[in-house]
Amino acid sequence: MVFEGLSTRLQETFRKLRGKGKLTEEDVNLAMREVRLALLEADVNYKVVKDFVARVKERAVGQEVLKSLTPGQQVVKIVYEELTQLMGGDQTKLNLAAKPPTVVMMVGLQGTGKTTTCAKLARSLLAQGRRPLLVAADIYRPAAIKQLQVLGEKCNCPVFSMGQENPVNIARAALEYARSNGRDIVILDTAGRLHINEELMNELKDLKSSLNPHEILLVVDAMTGQDAVNVASSFNEQLGLTGVVLTKLDGDTRGGAALSVKAVAGCPIKFAGVGEKLEDLEPFYPNRMASRILGMGDVQSLVEKAQASIDEKKARELGKKIRQQEFTLEDFLDQIQQVRSMGPLEDLLAMIPGFGNLKQLKGFKTADIDEKEISRIEAIIKSMTPEERLNPTMLNSSRKKRIAKGSGTRVQDVNRLLKHFEESQKLMRQFSDKGGKKKGKGLRL
Ligand code: GDP
Secondary structure, three states, X not given: OOOHHHHHHHHHHHHHHHOOOOOOHHHHHHHHHHHHHHHHHOOOOHHHHHHHHHHHHHHHOOHHHHOOOOHHHHHHHHHHHHHHHHOOOOOOOOOOOOOOOEEEXXXXXXXXXXXXXXXXXXXXXXXOOOOEEEEEEOOOOOOHHHHXXXXXXXXXXXXXOXXXXXXXXXXXXXXXXXXXXXXXXXXXXXXOOOOOOHHHHHHHHHHHHHXXXXXXXXXXXXXHOHHHHHHHHHHHHHHOOOEEEEEXXXXXXXXXXXXXXXXXXXXXXXXXXXXXXXXXXXXXXXHHHHHHHOOOOOHHHHHHHHHHHOOHHHHHHHHHHHHOOOXXXXXXXXXXXXXXXXXXXXXXXXXXXXXXXXXXXXXXXXXXXXXXXXXXXXXXXXXXXXXXXXXXXXXXXXXXXXXXXXXOOOHHHHHHHHHHHHHHHHHHHHHXXXXXXXXXXXXXX
């Protein structure tokens, strides 16, 4: 998962902080040094890290925090809020024209995922009841037109093309076509290059001035880290972007690009590409991403995914339970069983609060979470009686022994599972309604 390393390090740092009843300024300083290193290692821009740590530190050493009953958790809350701000604060939606068609110009260097993203966006708009039109204006890359046509067919979206014609002419004709055929969003797949050059910029500027697009979205590849951020800065200076689409966030990237783009290039991330399939495009929610990084899970996304692909009633109940803090081991097991049918296991598990901690269980080593290991958690919970699942505090040593035996695990495994479950419950309580003045800021449902 993206942010794996960062996530693990930050959670380790904050576990130490939360373990202390009282915090001194020195404790906070020490933790901030670790945060600083973790961010730098995740390839976050140096200046961004410096400003970020300074902001968190200033808020965290305030008397209000240090004298509170739960200073460690207050610090985590501050980091959560600042991470959310760093990535752009509120989610930024697609800017739709008052009078359709809306024109979306998709720009970017070759290989970043531009053509795929055009089709992903079309698919998601179709699902929302819109009538997009894909336009093949990438006339340089061999096979780009064909690729868009194939993808258009896959997602049932018409594709407008005129071969190797001048892009401005293609775009104008496509707009006309959209107007007379009731297509309300025109998505332009423009030409990329291997590197930024004058020819590319001039072509894009021409397109911009003749179309007056409502959105100019730059597609960048998260795997390229700070290069992606530099490309975004340069495009924004020369072309004026309305947003960024960060692709390949499903890969093994350290995540520095996601955390630096807004602060360095000044434009918000609007969407994230999380896989090669057409359904793998997500609106980018800074608060949800911050929540995932801090191991608080991403309950909202999980509930939405569940609503889209499985039992809607159960998903709603789950959201309600989490809101009311009645999330039990039973629900935890239920969730694990449901997510099995929902896609790549590791991505989904990362959305469950506390899973970052769970992964440190023996046998839950980061990247290789497979069905077998999930079965172990399942086996442990299933070996408990319904009463025990609702009230794990009743588990004394003889009950634990029985459970370990029943599940083919060891008592230590049972203990670890319980400890981590308890921790994630604590975290959820903190962020779902006891987070101080800003109620419910953590997990908005
Ligand atoms: P373009 O040259 O920018 O138009 O790039 P393409 O759309 O042809 O994509 C290049 C490669 O990246 C293709 O193999 C895509 O399947 C892949 N790709 C695009 N977006 C994503 C993503 O979000 N995740 C992953 N894993 N691969 C992606």
